[in-house]
Amino acid sequence: MTERLIDIAALESALEVFAQERNWEQYHSPKNLAMALTGEVGELVEIFQWLTEDQSRTVADDPRTARAVRDELADVLLYLVRLSSSLGVDLNEAVVSKIAANAKKYPAGDSIPKRK
Amino acid sequence: MTERLIDIAALESALEVFAQERNWEQYHSPKNLAMALTGEVGELVEIFQWLTEDQSRTVADDPRTARAVRDELADVLLYLVRLSSSLGVDLNEAVVSKIAANAKKYPAGDSIPKRK
Amino acid sequence: MTERLIDIAALESALEVFAQERNWEQYHSPKNLAMALTGEVGELVEIFQWLTEDQSRTVADDPRTARAVRDELADVLLYLVRLSSSLGVDLNEAVVSKIAANAKKYPAGDSIPKRK
Amino acid sequence: MTERLIDIAALESALEVFAQERNWEQYHSPKNLAMALTGEVGELVEIFQWLTEDQSRTVADDPRTARAVRDELADVLLYLVRLSSSLGVDLNEAVVSKIAANAKKYPAGDSIPKRK
Numbered sequence A, B, C, D: 001m002t003e004r005l006i007d008i009a010a011l012e013s014a015l016e017v018f019a020q021e022r023n024w025e026q027y028h029s030p031k032n033l034a035m036a037l038t039g040e041v042g043e044l045v046e047i048f049q050w051l052t053e054d055q056s057r058t059v060a061d062d063p064r065t066a067r068a069v070r071d072e073l074a075d076v077l078l079y080l081v082r083l084s085s086s087l088g089v090d091l092n093e094a095v096v097s098k099i100a101a102n103a104k105k106y107p108a109g110d111s112i113p114k115r116k
Helices: A009-021 A030-048 A053-057 A063-086 A091-105 B009-021 B030-048 B053-057 B063-086 B091-105 C009-021 C030-048 C053-057 C063-086 C091-105 D009-021 D030-048 D053-057 D063-086 D091-105
Strands: none
Touching: A009 A063, A009 B091, A030 A063, A030 B030, A030 B053, A030 C030, A030 D030, A053 B030, A063 A091, A063 B063, A063 B091, A091 B009, A091 B063, B009 B063, B030 B063, B030 C030, B030 D030, B063 B091, C009 C063, C009 D091, C030 C063, C030 D030, C030 D053, C053 D030, C063 C091, C063 D063, C063 D091, C091 D009, C091 D063, D009 D063, D030 D063, D063 D091
16 A cells, blocks of 8 residues: 555645636646646746845745745646646655655765765 | 645655755755756656647556656655745645635636637 | 857847846856746746647737747747856857757658657 | 847758658647747756856856756757747847847846845
8 A cells, every 4th residue: 555645635626626617627638737837837936046045945934925935836736736637647656656766766874975 | 724635744754854864955945946846847848748638638548658757747746845845835725825816816607718 | 160050149248238237147147047047938838838739830920929929939048048158158069069969869761650 | 120139040940951851840839849948948957956056157167067058058949949930930039129128127227236
């Protein structure tokens, strides 16, 4: 049995109903959803592009940008979950399997040089 | 109290431990994680770029691409959750709030022309 | 001597002056410019995301979107040239060299199946 | 008459011939080319994602990454020019017009705070 790291079932259902009620399913091919995901990631990246790494760490503390950041993170997740659903992919299985592969590829304790 | 549409707490913890064990936290500024997210979305999009919309619908049925698609979807989610954690953002609150805003912006039942 | 496929020297100079006059050079690290490029590509992709391939072919004919498309294409090129300059890369050499590599990788006349 | 900042006519022709000889035109809808552009930008961004801004400035000096950077910059330009051609857009006109708009939007000499 696959370990459970995420539960997104309620969101999947909510997004499916949301699309049905608006007759949007005709537009929600995986190809189109992948493009929409790109657009939202672009908007998210724009928030960080001129910031230093240090400034980026506190961006959600700033009342001027906090809401924008949360909204863009949400938009990315909404399209990602919608894309995953449209493909019939079990995102929890995908994540569990990918982390296992990553753990093999990057063994813990390998010495990593301190960043300059 | 905010409705619960997703539960990603276990994944957030797993990714935090994973990064700590590899001394990766020094690299995981929100700015850098936003860039890493971009890279993964690019890999996901590459799977769909030459497909028709119809072909894109069945891409996860194909044993040659199913694993690739699941891996790329997982990679995007891993960096998105990591980015969200690094900013201290409650992704469930963000998603619930964004869906409410979308429902207001795009009222259900508005007539949407059938796609040509 | 490298073949000449593009001449962007005048644009490179114009962008350098433009940045100097606005004191923007401090922000124009290659890392930041790569992020800005991402953001602009995201805006470009948004124009096409819900269109069919056929609709996408005529998008610049439509007075409502023609200017938007041209502006987004320009924005992508501006950041690409600026990024290239900031790295001291000769974009013409890069393009000539990449096309030669592509010609080797994808020989002309290889039979390509007609798209379904 | 529009000022000339770039000349990409030879590249446009070369890419058109290259696509014709490989029967690729059937895949080169603007929608698909916009996605391919995204994928290439993702690969470019991956080079910079874990670097500091300072490290990013010298990335093309490093023999290990110089060729990779030049190749990714070229790939982005190739798809951008191909996309522009497929839409019948005059990229020089687009760039000249966008710079004029930017000059109006961001007047030179406006005091810009020194970056912290």
